[in-house]
Amino acid sequence: MTGVPASAAGGSSGARRAGAAAAAPTAAPGKAAGAAAARSADGGAPGAGPGASSGARHGGTAGAAAADEAVPGEAAGLDAQDDGKPPRGAKIAAAAVNQASVWNIANLLTMLRLVLVPAFVALMLADGGYDPAWRALAWAAFAIAMITDLFDGHLARTYNLVTDFGKIADPIADKAIMGAALICLSALGDLPWWVTGVILGRELGVTLLRFWVIRYGVIPASRGGKLKTLTQGVAVGMYVLALTGWLATLRWWVMAAAVVLTVVTGLDYVKQAIVLRRQGIAERKAALEEKEA
DSSP: HHHHHHHHHHHHHHHHHHHHHHHSSHHHHHHHHHHHHHHHHTTTTTTOSSSHHHHHHHHHHHHHHHHHHHHHHHHHHHHHHHHHHHOTTHHHHHHHHHHHTTTTTTHHHHHHHHHHHHHHHHHHHHGGOOOHHHHHHHHHHHHHHHHHHHHHHHHHHHHTOOOOHHHHHHHHHHHHHHHHHHHHHHHHHSOOOHHHHHHHHHHHHHHHHHHHHHTTTTOOOHHHHHHHHHHHHHHHHHHHHHOOTHHHHHHHHHHHHHHHHHHHHHHHHHHHHHHHHHHHHHHHHHHHHHOOO
């Protein structure tokens, strides 16, 4: 009868030691506590088993519980590490994605327009610049450039393909093809130089105005500006072709309308730039006064 109380006492002692070990904050002490409880229970087994096996079960359960509680802590540490520092190679991957996004359909159309500029000049001036066949090929290059100009911006905005390259290259391509056509026509004597000067001067002036007021806001493109671009494209395209008769007379009127729209929209841009700058200065002044008050 003396063996039973001894083993029960041993089992209770093992259970108490396991419970104390289970309170340890790390996983390893919890597992050690479970093992110690099991060894203690085995030591009391010669006397009797119920108390010992109970202590072993309680000790093992406590150790496992402590280990389970430690795992979320380790996971939380990994999560904290992930939050504090990006995974290795994440910046390189992001840069690769941004670099690859430059080669989208909108930018490819812009690049095509840039390539068409020297091709257009070569076709326009081939064989002295007065051969109808070469002029027709030059008109085809000019028409492709103007048509792609209608689509690249729309595609970039619709499908979120806007890139820094596109913001810079698109206006350059637009002005390059139009400037090349106007200069070639004036050099060949088909178009007065003052017309070329008015159109190119307006484009340069509007570009400088945009940079002048960029700190205060952006001058939006107006419907008049879009109509001006369309009229200029049609007029220049008609001058590129070797037209005669009433078509030659018609192109003169179309170019006259383009010049008028060029001047009117240019003055409108000047007005918008002045208003935008005044508003920006007034807002900054009001913000400073409010901050000082």
